[in-house]
Amino acid sequence: MNGRTPVLLAFMFFFISCGPEQSSPEAPQARLSATIEPGDIRTHIQFLASDSLRGRATGTAGEAIAANYIADAFNQFGIAPLGEDDTYFQPFTVTTDHLHNPPQGDTSRQRERPLLSRNVVGIINGSEEPDSYMIIGAHYDHLGTGGYGSLANRRRNQIHNGADDNASGTAGILELAQYFSVNSPRKSLVFVAFSGEEIGLLGSQHFVDQLPVPAEQVEAMINLDMIGRLQDNKLLIFGTGSAERWEQLIAEANTDSLQIETSADGTGASDHTSFYNKQIPVLHYFTGTHGDYHRPTDDAGQINYDGQDKVLEHVRRVIQQLDKPGSELTFTEVPASEQQKGISMKGVTLGVTPDYGFDGTGMRITGVNAGGPAGRAGLRSGDVIIKLDGQPLKDIYEYMEILGGLEEGETGTVTVQRGEEELTLDIRF
Template sequence: MKYRIFLAGFLLFAVACKESPTPVSLEEDVALLASDSLQGRETGTPGARMAADYLEKRLKDLDLKGGGDNGSYFQDFTFTPRRDPHSEVQFGEASDSSITGRNVLAFIDNGGERTVILGAHYDHLGDGGEGSLHRGEPAIHNGADDNASGVAVLLDLANKISSWDDAKDNYLFIGFSGEEMGLLGSNYFAKNPTVSLDNVSYMINFDMVGRMKPDSTLSISGTGTTPTWSQLLNTLNPGFNLVLRESGVGPSDHTSFYLQDIPVLHFFTGQHEDYHRPSDDSEKLNYQGMRSISDYVFRLVQTLENEGELAFRKTKNESEEVPRFKVALGVIPDYLFDGKGMRIDGVSEDKPAQAAGLQKGDIVIQLGDSTVVDMMSYMRALSIYETGDTTTVTVLRGTEELSRSIQF
């Protein structure tokens, strides 16, 4: 059955490529990338190659030149996956145990002295496996928000920038492979660049930008990597509820460029209950929110062409401060919440939080003897517990303060 679905999807894909619809909407890009026919776009699979071919076709239709190896649109890399969580992925020659990923690149050469990189990963989890939060039989993880949404915004910006007659900087657009396996495509590119990284002014990464909430909250990380980011982002803000985070290190592809001393930004609209599950489908995305992000970044790019050189600045590595956990409460934190406490954005089934009656929207303000004022204090409080321990969690539900017993 799976083979028939894949074959039918491939035939539809081939027809769509021949027809070359113009223009292509965000909805159409996401619908194809997050369709069952691509089988979850797991790195190295036929579905991921179909996605790469689609990106190549879209970039060609925008009259962009290849930015990959030897003037092509591709940069292939072969790697052997980790055998244990403490080992490193090994790049190298093909073997029986290796996988080949494929970055997709397009370049606009305006003859400028500076190059700007905009990127988004296009791979996802296939039928699940490591990284999936799905429990049950293997099922296609379409990854509409993660990260067909980022790729669609990237393509929309490629269209805007390619139509911009007054552009002076050069622009490199990259669809990264292997992000879900450990930022592999961006890591490989950063160590084997097809343009001189000495001339790269900054890098912008789009990862999970499709689920903007009604309050228009938008998280932007990396704002400490150059002194002017925060001022520019606030000045150009059309009305987003901005949550600005300084660290240039995070679980997405901008990290690979920050480690090369390049100023970075990462745009993100927040976690949700469909994250890394088969239910992350295209009809759940906020396409108007995606358009607003694309317009915002285009204004930022235009403004930056008239700015001087961006000075790189190292930031505190927040990931090094994250405590280690032996237990889990069983909630999805609202990473965009900037009030006091830790707001719950989802409750997992058959976990301590559900057993205690915690609900989406509850704000954790105390765990045991520890006061919770933000995400970091919540994680520190959680890190002291072991399996079998019991404690009390206090939450705000609306204006009411509730205390519940928790057993880990």
């Protein structure tokens, strides 16, 4: 089709979504390159995580600006649209039940009707096996100006730019898309930016329910979420139990001496879960949590751009290995003993940053909001929560399950391991 048509539709969609009160900031032009470059990663993240997008909350004008930016980049790379009506967009609605963090403005009026959101989807058709598909995805939404899900003071109206969570992953799919648009793959590559992740994996669930390609021909899904804060070369990759060959492929692709830790678990608090539940082999790339997680301080200046380049080079090599003849994966179900439950963002929050890479008993925290329940109770970074409200907990998933049954204003106790000492503290949730 005419390459300009998706862009025109994108701008029409933008003006419908944003209205006259907010105009689009000037976006940098995407640069077509045969390589993945830290400078290009920086360009994408600085735009997506700028204050002008006001945190990209689902259903907001800032989200629409981000969606158009991604679609325009796909178009400039020559990537074909795979959304509805020959566009890059796959729209879905967000109900008031999902809307914990309403957009700026007249929230009473906006809560009276569902809001429109959209995934952004493009495809590079394979040169030799076009009916075999790999999906590379990342969510591009974040928390807007705070509210539910924020680990900052909820009463303050602060922009949460989400540079690592997840402008980093979005920049990752853009860089991989431009790379493979120049270095043509044998199999087809689908690139998708999801919205609605922060309020319940809504975009990825809608995508798998309305897959634009046959599900039985999808060989793998690779999810990029919070890949911008590589420290000490440590990279976490989840989902290796969803196919027998993942561990081998990951090891073979590690030519940058990354310190890779893997987890068999195919589910968790990100969009790969939606694909695992459809029996598609998945990987989830993650560079770890930090003190800026779900806070206004998650800004572009905190990103390790050279480190993210290393992460993306590893993803690129894994994709190229899967692109070879005879490299198909077979889905395997992770045993119940190794499979964890997805995180549900319901109930109260303690105002802590979990250490997602912790593999001991309990949940270790790496940051504490001084004004939140945990901060007021005296919890500290490095504490391992081993009991909550009198209930022992094995891991972060049991922690979230217990939180889901509590109400704001309740009182109880939290027991932590602090070095060699076990402490039980009173807490008001």
